[in-house]
Amino acid sequence: MWLAIVFFLSALLPLSLSHGQDPFAWLYGRQSQGYSHGSLQASTTGWQCPDECDCPPSFPVAMYCDGRGLTAMPTIPSHVKYLYLQNNAITAVPDSALINATSLVWLMMHHNQLTSEAVDKKAFLKLEGLERLYLQHNNFTSIPPNLPRSLRDLRINHNKIEKVTPADLEGMDNLTILYLHDNAVTDMSTSLKALTSLTLLDISSNKLTKVPEALPEHLHQFYLESNSIDALPEGFLGRFTQLQYIRMAHNQLTDKGIPSNTFNVTGLVELDLSFNQLQRIPTVSTTLQHLYLQANQIKEFTLGSFCSVVDVTNFSKLRTLRLDGNEISRQDVPSESSMCLRLASDIEI
Ligand SMILES: *[C@@H]1O[C@H](CO)[C@@H](O)[C@H](O)[C@H]1NC(C)=O
Ligand SMILES: *[C@@H]1O[C@H](CO)[C@@H](O)[C@H](O)[C@H]1NC(C)=O
Numbered sequence: 097m098w099l100a101i102v103f104f105l106s107a108l109l110p111l112s113l114s115h116g117q118d119p120f121a122w123l124y125g126r127q128s129q130g131y132s133h134g135s136l137q138a139s140t141t142g143w144q145c146p147d148e149c150d151c152p153p154s155f156p157v158a159m160y161c162d163g164r165g166l167t168a169m170p171t172i173p174s175h176v177k178y179l180y181l182q183n184n185a186i187t188a189v190p191d192s193a194l195i196n197a198t199s200l201v202w203l204m205m206h207h208n209q210l211t212s213e214a215v216d217k218k219a220f221l222k223l224e225g226l227e228r229l230y231l232q233h234n235n236f237t238s239i240p241p242n243l244p245r246s247l248r249d250l251r252i253n254h255n256k257i258e259k260v261t262p263a264d265l266e267g268m269d270n271l272t273i274l275y276l277h278d279n280a281v282t283d284m285s286t287s288l289k290a291l292t293s294l295t296l297l298d299i300s301s302n303k304l305t306k307v308p309e310a311l312p313e314h315l316h317q318f319y320l321e322s323n324s325i326d327a328l329p330e331g332f333l334g335r336f337t338q339l340q341y342i343r344m345a346h347n348q349l350t351d352k353g354i355p356s357n358t359f360n361v362t363g364l365v366e367l368d369l370s371f372n373q374l375q376r377i378p379t380v381s382t383t384l385q386h387l388y389l390q391a392n393q394i395k396e397f398t399l400g401s402f403c404s405v406v407d408v409t410n411f412s413k414l415r416t417l418r419l420d421g422n423e424i425s426r427q428d429v430p431s432e433s434s435m436c437l438r439l440a441s442d443i444e445i
């Protein structure tokens with residue numbers, strides 16, 4: 097449909113050919129080289145589009161500038177809502193770069209060369225309707241200041257962030273997804289406290305030695321594997337009302353660091369405690385469905401960890417149980433287990 101429109105318009109308006117470029121280059125993502133930074137060309141729809149980007153007439157609120165070897169920010173027309181700048185070599189965002197881009201809803205800047213020093217303090221300040229900001233795979237050492245409070249999805253994983261402060265995330269009432277994994281975070285203080293809508297938090301592969309304080313209570317998925325956590329706070333999971341998936345593999349958890357009944361909470365669907373230093377199977381709720389305990393130092397199969405009572409109506413809902421890479425073998429599983437672990441079709445020892 098839009099192809100027909102483009103043909104129609106380009107027949108009427110030879111303007112689109114005036115650059116000696118293939119006017120359909122945006123279709124297959126190949127643009128001519130030799131950008132003239134900052135210059136705008138009129139597109140067939142009357143919008144302005146920078147030479148180095150593509151603004152499809154069929155979707156005029158989007159601007160595609162990804163994967164073009166850009167080292168600086170292009171000029172952004174004020175009507176653009178969806179801006180794709182990923183996979184370039186952009187090193188800086190001056191305060192002026194986004195000053196007119198007040199309609200932006202999505203800003204994709206992942207896989208660039210951005211550093212905290214080269215992103216000006218007010219660079220993102222005017223983006224009052226921004227909902228998605230992708231900054232992963234850059235060289236940030238801290239979360240940029242003055243991010244729009246309207247954000248719903250912030251991805252800043254695979255950077256070099258060492259510290260997250262309360263001011264970084266304050267007032268982000270609508271933030272539901274936060275990807276901070278693969279950084280070097282040692283300290284988050286109470287920065288997560290304000291995130292009342294947060295449902296997915298990924299802080300795996302950092303340098304945390306304890307679980308962050310003041311976790312948002314509506315979390316649905318919480319990933320903190322590959323840190324250096326050796327103990328969990330008392331009543332740690334009791335505060336969550338909707339938590340279903342928790343992953344804590346590759347930490348340094350010991351039996352001593354896990355208060356009893358920590359995991360005996362209903363609602364949890366998946367619990368990953370693999371690659372830790374546990375010697376016992378922790379008590380889990382009968383409603384848990386997937387439990388990963390491989391590569392610990394478990395010496396005993398304690399059926400009471402899964403069922404305190406077994407009868408027709410009381411049994412474990414566990415489907416997956418991984419116990420391989422521990423110090424037990426199949427003979428250590430008592431025969432009455434089949435009564436309790438009635439649904440476990442996938443047990444690995
Ligand atoms: C922003 O808009 C103003 C007014 O139209 C213009 O003078 C200025 O050059 C624009 N700046 C950028 C970076 O686009
Ligand atoms: C970003 O980090 C990479 C890998 O550490 C490095 O090669 C590159 O030079 C850095 N770029 C900047 C702009 O600091």
Ligand SMILES: *[C@@H]1O[C@H](CO)[C@@H](O)[C@H](O)[C@H]1NC(C)=O
Binds near residue numbers: 269
């Ligand atoms: C959160 O979203 C609601 C509903 O879309 C909106 O009214 C409110 O202004 C947003 N909050 C922030 C801090 O932007």
Ligand SMILES: *[C@@H]1O[C@H](CO)[C@@H](O)[C@H](O)[C@H]1NC(C)=O
Binds near residue numbers: 381401403
């Ligand atoms: C787990 O919690 C339930 C409900 O709160 C309780 O009935 C059960 O005895 C607990 N299991 C163990 C092994 O403590």
Ligand SMILES: CC(=O)N[C@H]1CO[C@H](CO)[C@@H](O)[C@@H]1O
Binds near residue numbers: 405409410
């Ligand atoms: C000890 C225990 O968990 N008993 C439960 C067995 O199942 C019935 C019916 O679901 C519950 O009412 C009991 O509390």
